[in-house]
Each structure stands twice: as structure tokens, then as C-alpha cells.
Amino acid sequence: MAENFEITKEMEAAIGVESDPWTYEVTTTSVRAFARGVGYTDRVYFDVDAAKAAGYRSLPCPPTYLGTAVFIPGESNDTFSGPKNTGPGVKHGLKNVLDGGTETEYFADICAGDTLTATNQVGDLQLRESKTTGTMLIVTTLTTCTNQDGVVVAKQRGQGLFY
């Protein structure tokens, strides 16, 4: 990364600013696609009858899956599939990114047929020295997911490592 990288006041100004909302759909097809991608063999994530027998309204979201962002060319991020503009952003100019960690809190079941609205905000900026990549900027992002009934169903905290 760049020598003498510093967190500027401009970067810090992005902390706490809530993004515009974006829609994430949970459908039977999207749940199956995620479960298949992870490698599940549990029928509850594939077969609606099995899901209902297990006490769910429809196919439940496997853990860590919070719906698929509605993709609109030009408005969505072509690499990560979420919305392109999630608030002011942190203009750090660093080209490489690694994932640092993720934590999700769940408050209710999320099942196929649900439509979630997600907003996010930058929670924190920190610098860390890494043996492999040098100085890294750690951006903590907080995401809140609300369902079609206005219930907050999940909150997620993620760390992007930029270098």
C-alpha cells in the first residue's frame, strides 16, 4: 500500500452516515442457490415441505444468508452485487481488499417470500500492520435488515481490510 497512509478527516466524516436503503429478496430459488453454494445436504433448505415440517413458513435462510440484493445494472456493484453507492463511502484510494470478519445477530426467522430492506453505515476506521500486506485500513460496516413488516430481523457487522 501507499507509504505513510493516514486516516484523514474526510475519511472520518463518513462514519455514522446512514446509506440509502436497498432491497434484498429472499426467494425459494435464492435460498436454494445459497445452500447449494455452501454445500448443504439438509432438505430443509431445498424442499418447502421439509421446511414446513421443521416449523418454518417456507425455505429458511441458511445462517449468514440475508437475501440477494436486487441487481440493477449501473446502480449495483458489479463485483459484490450490492448497491454501488452505500452512503458517502470512505475515499481511501486503496486497490486491494480482504475480508476481516463478520458477525450477525438474528432477531427473527427469515424465510423465502420475505423482502428485506438493508441500510448500512461505516462504524469505525482503524489501521493495522500486517506481515503479509503492510499497513491495512480496517473499515467496520454495520448493516441493519428490516423485513416487509417493519421488523428488524438481523444486524450484521463486517470488516473490510484495504491495502
Added chain:
Amino acid sequence: MPLSWDSFKEGDELPVLKKAPGVTQLVKYAAGGGDFNPLHHDFAFPQSKALGSIIIHGRFKYAALGELVSNWLDHGGRIAKLGCQYRGMDLPENEMTLGGKVVKKYEEGGRKLADLELWVNNAKGKNTTPGSATVDFGA
């Protein structure tokens, strides 16, 4: 069979889950999860070349820890919280052994809860992805 509250105790380990996703599995995960970062499927991508390989999505490992807990619960309880940190990179076709342990079993606010410690050990036995979870068995 759905896991019942009375059937486990502190110190119990979850049945291990072994995974060695190849490129095709990672492509399926990219399609299901929406993360098309070339670092996870394109060996010619500059960051892959710099690291010497493509790497498994951190989020794939996170989701796999979710699968580990989901398999153990068999829908007998719900996950209230699940987190992990991506401390080390894992490469495709390299076997990972995912495991977990019940570290605390308790009742709080009228709910039956258990805290789990989770890990992803690589083929050399190094934990690349330490995690934790709280599971909820209801009132």
C-alpha cells in the same frame, strides 16, 4: 432429529464438518452469495497472482460454520448470533475441518441459551477462522 435442550452439556463438541471446496464449488458459492471478486475464481487476477493462488471466500467459511451449527441443531434451536474472523487464508482443494464446542449453557431473560466456540482448522491444524455463536432454544 432436532437437538433438544436436555441432550447436550457444556464441554460437548459438535460433530465435525470437513470441506475442501474446489473452484467449481466456489463458483457455486459466488453465484449463491453474490460475491464475484475474481480473487475467488480467477488465477490470472493480479491479486491472485500476488498471493500465489485464488483463495476461499472468507464468507464461504463463515457460511460453512453456519452449516456446522445448523447441522448440529437440526432446527431444534435457532442461531441468535454467529461471528468469525478471517485470520488466515484457505486455498481451494485443501481440506478444512470445521468444529465447535459448547462453552456455556445458561438461561437468561427467560430463554434457554448456549454459547459455542467455533473453528476452521486447515490441513496443518492451524485455526484460520476462529468464531463463536449463541444458540437459542426458546422459553
